[in-house]
Amino acid sequence: MERARIYDVRNGNTDYQNLLSHNKRFIFWDDAILQNARPGDIVFFVNREKREVLYAVATDAVRVGIRNPRSWLKEFEYQGCIYGSREGDDFRKYEVRQQAAIPEGWKWTKPLRHNGIADLWGTGTRDNTTRLARVQDLRQLFPAGPALEMLERCSLHVEGANMTINETKVEMQLVTLPGSENGLNRAKNEHNGITFGHPYRQLLVAVKTKPFLLLSGVSGTGKSWLVRKLAYMTCADPALRNARYPGNFEMIRVRPDWHEPDDLLGYLATRGDTARYHCPDLLRFIVKACRYPHIPFFACLDEMNLARIEHYFPDFLSILETARQEGGTRVYDAFISGHNVAVYSQLDPGFWTKLGIEGDSRLQSCFLERGIAMPANLTLIGTINTDETTHTLSQRVLDRTMVIETQGIDMEYGLSSPAETWEYPDTYEAVTVLTTGKVNSAEAYKNSPKTGGRVIRELKRLQDILKDSPFALSYRVRDDVLLYCAYNEALAANGAMPGNWLNTCLDEVICMKILTRIAGDDADCGNIIEELKVATRQYPACQQKLSKIQYQLRKTGLTFL
Known part of the structure; x- marks a missing residue:
């Protein structure tokens, strides 16, 4: 597993502002302070004075501080910006994967050493009680996302510990989870990302650019196959790697008679004194994606133009326009408001079960407060056939999507050489492409x-x-x-x-x-x-x-x- 550390930015440390990029996408730090740093190392930069914490990953980009002969300031240049530094020291770039606000009253359960550095994971980590207390402290700041996944990995292999976390007694039973070794190997190999020559580069970068894509072409050219392939390439969580298909993939077969958004998002049906919510597969998949925010999810709407997209898909076309950044995460308006979620859950006793979260009180509370919205890790990819049985696409649809045209088939594919198969890869570089640097x-x-x-x-x-x-x-x-x-x-x-x-x-x-x-x-x-x-x-x-x-x-x- 990669080394994970905390750096507690103490009051009055001006380096933090001098070395943080203006958009908070990365921060430089002195290699003389974070000694023996290497690409892939995890560092949590905790700045209680600024009330923010950064979950960052070390890169191989290093700059040397020099004295400017005109201003006599010690600095270095990166991507057209100037950063303050110490003369002669090496400053390593750390890519910020997630950031969070530190709430009033939060503090370390056990203060860090005088240098403000503590290991969360590493070959020399022996004091598990102290280490796990700090993991729990950070988990309060990162309730979801890639930082939480990293913190959970830091808790593996420990049989048990009793401790007090922020004045609350906590008994922890933390053991190695089934398949966790695969998860650790996957995480270690996840940082490299793909190169420009990757065979699926165009599709992966298009997905990162737009959460709604269309694959066009004649029937039988492998459009839905491509979507399933993407899911296999990004299914980095062992809990989702089913034997028959990846758990981050859902096939939705569009019917020619679809003409309402209810066909995708469901509706409440009443008969006498009985009310039941009809929950389609796509809504259930949206909720599932909310449970795994660190994994890309793909819904394939097959033969999307068998029905008029503007008739059954208008809610999605409108919701996509509400995208905005909140706390470093892309968020959208809700498909189903919090008020309606409360009504449906009260009228239909099986509502939470149908969504697949009957035992998840955290997610239930989130939906009751904010409604059910499109998660940032979900991409909708429609396949469209170009023949006489389908509808043409309006400018309204085309303006809100990216269309990738699949080319004609290779007649020798799978005959003279082995065809590609649906298998989980050993490494998950594609995850990095889709989840970082937006x-x-x-x-x-x-x-x-x-x-x-x-x-x-x-x-x-x-x-x-x-x-x-x-x-x-x-x-x-x-x-x-x-x-x-x-x-x-x-x-x-x-x-x-x-x-x-x-x-x-x-x-x-x-x-x-x-x-x-x-x-x-x-x-x-x-x-x-x-x-x-x-x-x-x-x-x-x-x-x-x-x-x-x-x-x-x-x-x-x-x-x-």
Whole structure:
């Protein structure tokens, strides 16, 4: 298991503010203080004066403090920003995975040593009673998320301990859990992330950019297979690794007669004095995702355009627009309000059982207070077929999603070489990609001005062509394109990037977000297609897509997704 430590930031320590990034995504710290630090180490930076705690992971990025010859200040530069430092010391970057507020009255059960450093896990950790007391102290600050998972791993292998936690007697029976060794190996191998050349990079980065995706193509090209594959690649919790399918995956088969949101979110049915809540599979899966916030969850809505998406999916389309950051986590408005949850749970005695949380008082209380909302770790991926039995997609839907088109099949796949199988991997690098380093579009633009400037210039060129048409670009399109390119650029930390990586990303995302919107007859889009072909000469995927659209237009008089 990786080493885990606490660093208690004492009053008056100005290094904390000098070394913390403006967006609190990372913090540098002196290797002379956190001695023998290595990539993958866990550090909880606890700052009681600022009333905040950071759960951070050490990286291999190190900067040396130097004296500025003009200002005589001791500092170093990173990503265009200046950080205060000591001259000649090495400062290591720690990526912040989660942050939390320290409530009034919180304190350490047992004060830390004079240097403010204590081990939570390591080869020299022997005082388990003190260590577990500090784990419990931190668990009060992190009731959920990746920090809580880390703290629970720090509690393994201990037979038992009796202690007082914040003036309350606690008896702890902490034993090695079944399969926990696999969990420890998984966690250790989780930090690297994927490289730009990863075979599923485009899909993984699209998922990180947008919680609602569409996979399009003719029937039988492996669209739902891809979603299930993603689930296997990210099922990092042993409790979810079922023998037949991963527990973070759910297949929802759309019916042609769906026309109400109730088909996905359920409804209360009454007959006489009896009331029962009809709980669909998707609602139950949403609740399940809330129980595992550290694991990506995927709901595959198969053949989504068999029914009109705008009719049965409007609640989701609206809720996606309410996304915002609270406490470092993405949150949404509730599908089912806290008031309605209270009503349903009172009228239907089996309500909590149907949701799968009959014994989980914590989650029940959360739903009663805040309602049932879309969790940040859930991605909805719809598959759509392009044939005469399906409905076309409106601009309202296309504006709120990213469309990835699956290509034609390889006739030799699985014949001359072994086909890919649905198996759990030994390592879970994909989890890191999806759960860390999320930013908003403004942060993405500021963090990498050179890349952001190139993206905006390209969008302006395309907007000049589309501005007077029904396909004009929106702020949603701009934000998704910026984020997609920024998340791809971040993969440079995991390995070498090709020199034309940004061209590749722009080629992919223009297809996903812009060209999918081009639909209509020759009067609507004939000239626009010609202009776009000229404007995207450097992008091969765009050229292929536009040629396909143009062929469809000439053959049928109409073009559509």
